[in-house]
Amino acid sequence: xxxxxxxxxxxxxxxxxxxxxxxxxxxxxxxxxxxxxxxxxxxxxxxxxxxxxxxxxxxxxxxxxxxxxxxxxxxxxxxxxxxxxxxxxxxxxxxxxxxxxxxxxxxxxxxxxxxxxxxxxxxxxxxxxxxxxxxxxxxxxxxxxxxxxxxxxxxxxxxxxxxxxxxxxxxxxxxxxxxxxxxxxxxxxxxxxxxxxxxxxxxxxxxxxxxxxxxxxxxxxxxxxxxxxxxxxxxxxxxxxxxxxxxxxxxxxxxxxxxxxxxxxxxxxxxxxxxxxxxxxxxxxxxxxxxxxxxxxx
Amino acid sequence: xxxxxxxxxxxxxxxxxxxxxxxxxxxxxxxxxxxxxxxxxxxxxxxxxxxxxxxxxxxxxxxxxxxxxxxxxxxxxxxxxxxxxxxxxxxxxxxxxxxxxxxxxxxxxxxxxxxxxxxxxxxxxxxxxxxxxxxxxxxxxxxxxxxxxxxxxxxxxxxxxxxxxxxxxxxxxxxxxxxxxxxxxxxxxxxxxxxxxxxxxxxxxxxxxxxxxxxxxxxxxxxxxxxxxxxxxxxxxxxxxxxxxxxxxxxxxxxxxxxxxxxxxxxxxxxxxxxxxxxxxxxxxxxxxxxxxxxxxxxxx
Numbered sequence: 001x002x003x004x005x006x007x008x009x010x011x012x013x014x015x016x017x018x019x020x021x022x023x024x025x026x027x028x029x030x031x032x033x034x035x036x037x038x039x040x041x042x043x044x045x046x047x048x049x050x051x052x053x054x055x056x057x058x059x060x061x062x063x064x065x066x067x068x069x070x071x072x073x074x075x076x077x078x079x080x081x082x083x084x085x086x087x088x089x090x091x092x093x094x095x096x097x098x099x100x101x102x103x104x105x106x107x108x109x110x111x112x113x114x115x116x117x118x119x120x121x122x123x124x125x126x127x128x129x130x131x132x133x134x135x136x137x138x139x140x141x142x143x144x145x146x147x148x149x150x151x152x153x154x155x156x157x158x159x160x161x162x163x164x165x166x167x168x169x170x171x172x173x174x175x176x177x178x179x180x181x182x183x184x185x186x187x188x189x190x191x192x193x194x195x196x197x198x199x200x201x202x203x204x205x206x207x208x209x210x211x212x213x214x215x216x217x218x219x220x221x222x223x224x225x226x227x228x229x230x231x232x233x234x235x236x237x238x239x240x241x242x243x244x245x246x247x248x249x250x251x252x253x254x255x256x257x258x259x260x261x262x263x264x265x266x267x268x269x270x271x272x273x274x275x276x277x278x279x280x281x282x283x284x285x286x287x288x289x290x291x292x293x294x295x296x297x298x
Numbered sequence: 299x300x301x302x303x304x305x306x307x308x309x310x311x312x313x314x315x316x317x318x319x320x321x322x323x324x325x326x327x328x329x330x331x332x333x334x335x336x337x338x339x340x341x342x343x344x345x346x347x348x349x350x351x352x353x354x355x356x357x358x359x360x361x362x363x364x365x366x367x368x369x370x371x372x373x374x375x376x377x378x379x380x381x382x383x384x385x386x387x388x389x390x391x392x393x394x395x396x397x398x399x400x401x402x403x404x405x406x407x408x409x410x411x412x413x414x415x416x417x418x419x420x421x422x423x424x425x426x427x428x429x430x431x432x433x434x435x436x437x438x439x440x441x442x443x444x445x446x447x448x449x450x451x452x453x454x455x456x457x458x459x460x461x462x463x464x465x466x467x468x469x470x471x472x473x474x475x476x477x478x479x480x481x482x483x484x485x486x487x488x489x490x491x492x493x494x495x496x497x498x499x500x501x502x503x504x505x506x507x508x509x510x511x512x513x514x515x516x517x518x519x520x521x522x523x524x525x526x527x528x529x530x531x532x533x534x535x536x537x538x539x540x541x542x543x544x545x546x547x548x549x550x551x552x553x554x555x556x557x558x559x560x561x562x563x564x565x566x567x568x569x570x571x572x573x574x575x576x577x578x579x580x581x582x583x584x585x586x587x588x589x590x591x592x593x594x595x596x597x598x599x
């Protein structure tokens with residue numbers, strides 16, 4: 001055994017040594033996977049805590065509700081017009097996109113009879129969800145701002161965001177309706193109620209958690225993205241006040257301008273923290289609502 | 299009589315809801331088609347353009363101010379390729395590792411902590427990633443590598459890797475979880491190690507799902523705008539190394555669109571590059587769709 005030609009690293013080992021080696025390799029592999037998991041945990045925690053640590057002393061109540069001040073403009077004061085603009089854009093987007101997505105999701109999951117048609121539409125919607133947001137920005141600029149002559153305005157940006165939200169919402173709504181047991185539908189319909197009654201009184205009540213999750217995802221995505229509103233809705237500075245035909249400031253584009261024009265990194269840290277904290281709080285409250293809210297869990 | 303009337307109203311209101319919901323669906327989907335058509339229209343692509351595709355993609359530089367002006371996007375798609383390749387090269391091994399960890403190794407409570415952590419990572423807006431990369435990496439690169447300005451393709455790729463990581467990781471975890479439990483049990487019953495099971499059973503069975511994870515990451519990375527705009531340096535020179543500045547396609551679009559005369563040559567060139575990006579991403583999406591379906595069919599069989 002010991003004099004045999006060495007064909008492989010394990011050729012001159014006894015059985016128990018091979019066994020020990022493979023156990024060792026297995027342990028190393030598991031350690032490597034734990035390490036991957038650890039990095040996956042460390043990244044978000046360290047990014048968030050870095051932003052909190054650097055930004056927390058720059059954020060105050062007056063930072064939230066004040067207007068940008070100083071020379072150059074934005075080095076002092078607050079970010080209220082950006083907060084206001086982001087909220088208005090997201091609300092318009094949601095107001096337009098939600099009814100469309102709800103209708104679309106209901107049709108696909110409850111009314112549509114043709115499997116082929118449903119599959120095709122679902123495919124198109126998933127394509128729509130995958131299109132990068134900068135392309136929505138291009139489309140919004142060419143179609144809404146230039147072609148329809150909306151100009152760079154709240155309404156143009158809101159509609160672009162609606163377009164971005166629509167596929168996210170529709171997929172969430174369709175999935176949460178689809179995950180409801182068919183027994184509920186059969187029971188309801190055999191009692192002789194209409195489909196609409198069934199949808200209103202049974203299906204939507206069972207699906208609302210999934211729908212809320214979809215709204216959170218869509219709104220979070222829309223509030224955070226700067227690329228689609230950069231050419232359709234946003235302006236460097238505004239004195240506040242909203243109008244559908246007027247441009248607005250938004251949090252992401254304000255952050256981008258503060259950094260790219262090197263106006264003020266102090267203010268940028270504050271803005272980034274407000275944006276992140278807003279999104280996290282919004283997410284957390286929706287999760288809480290889903291936990292505490294009435295109705296049976298799926 | 300009244301009951302008959304009531305039944306009729308109910309029937310009609312139900313039919314109306316059905317029609318309305320169909321209308322809503324149609325409106326939403328019509329916009330996808332409108333978007334493709336409109337971006338194509340604005341780029342004025344035609345037969346003449348197809349002849350010039352080589353000039354547009356490779357030969358001409360991006361020099362809109364020169365006389366005569368030229369609008370080639372070679373530097374842009376090279377930058378996009380470098381940044382995307384780098385980010386996927388980092389995110390795929392790590393993402394697959396996290397996927398395996400979540401589906402095979404992690405105890406339940408660790409999974410419950412990791413899931414929201416990855417969601418947070420996916421939920422951070424691109425502009426915040428750009429800002430984060432700027433204040434952490436760009437400034438340090440200036441001293442570490444003795445660069446006059448720290449922005450470069452390497453930093454853009456690193457940050458982009460962090461951005462696509464949660465998408466790759468959670469899709470990979472889903473793919474590994476989708477492998478039937480009895481296959482694992484059979485393999486362990488034969489007395490092989492966990493490493494062996496992962497390598498020879500899980501990886502093979504989860505392959506379509508893993509491809510989908512890669513494709514999803516690729517589509518994300520190609521279309522990412524704000525972070526690469528802030529970190530890659532935004533110059534029109536063709537990059538020669540990872541520490542060079544570059545201008546990915548999306549950054550080119552964002553930089554130039556605001557100051558371009560509508561329907562000028564430059565405007566059309568920008569929309570043509572946007573259209574190319576759109577087509578590539580849609581192509582990737584078709585690939586994901588096919589993989590998913592093959593995967594579903596196989597797991598049902």
